[in-house]
């Protein structure tokens with residue numbers, strides 16, 4: 001296929017769905033105990049809701065929306081740390097736009113900006129570096145977040161700052177890493193998963209080999225999946241086929257983007273600049289060993305955590321917010337008591353309602369609309 005429309009063809013979607021239904025029947029899955037596939041990446045969550053893919057699938061298949069939206073798993077305490085840096089007189093704080101509205105315990109970055117702090121949205125860490133060059137009398141801090149997908153661009157920016165000897169630039173590093181996170185989900189006693197849709201964008205960087213332990217040690221299949229509707233449906237088909245054939249393997253549906261060995265240049269830049277933290281705190285999931293990275297001592301002069309004294313407080317979500325249960329797939333987004341009432345995209349209480357990739361925001365925008373199959377694929 002060559003053009004994006006071809007990946008959204010309604011008729012082909014129906015054909016794949018028929019084949020999935022036939023496999024599910026052959027497998028003898030009951031509606032009471034459906035197959036549960038976790039889509040690790042928030043981009044998949046968004047596509048599943050946006051294109052109404054659950055309407056195509058039999059009731060015997062359910063998606064569990066995983067932790068792969070980096071904004072959604074930001075603890076409130078980290079937002080408070082961002083605000084405390086941004087409120088300093090001499091600082092220009094820079095961030096990707098979707099982090100602006102994540103609630104902190106007192107305010108979001110957007111509210112801090114409205115109160116006068118110099119907070120700027122950027123599209124790349126290199127934009128933040130340029131702001132530092134343009135404002136030599138200010139300290140410019142970039143809020144680095146995301147999985148291995150965004151880590152290389154942050155690493156390359158640090159290397160560029162070092163090469164150009166730019167001293168008024170720092171990184172508040174909250175990058176996270178996917179493999180320990182998936183392992184923590186598999187080790188959770190609450191979790192009953194039959195397979196994974198692998199995160200296509202992360203896999204573009206890390207390749208397919210790091211997932212092998214999931215098939216080998218946990219006996220679950222994983223299919224690295226693209227983000228268009230037909231990509232996702234084909235990946236579900238591949239998962240069910242593995243189960244029927246009693247195989248547990250790592251397969252790659254997203255071959256047009258994901259090389260098995262990953263991106264060597266990107267991996268080298270990550271290895272040069274970052275090292276694993278002992279543990280990292282996730283919203284809704286708690287502390288996960290080795291699931292985050294920090295700047296290596298060699299580049300310590302760019303580390304905002306060393307440059308500024310931060311509150312570093314652990315702030316719990318409001319009792320009524322059930323973000324943790326949604327992230328771990330224990331409940332569906334609309335089963336949270338606050339969904340669509342106190343918590344909406346305009347007034348988010350939990351981070352899952354902020355980002356377009358958040359399960360609650362995706363469900364709020366698309367999940368309540370029954371899209372006629374005839375209209376899908378227009």
Ligand code: SF4
Nearest residue numbers: 321323336343350360
């Ligand atoms: S509706 Fe709001 S509070 Fe409830 S789980 Fe979703 S984001 Fe969290």
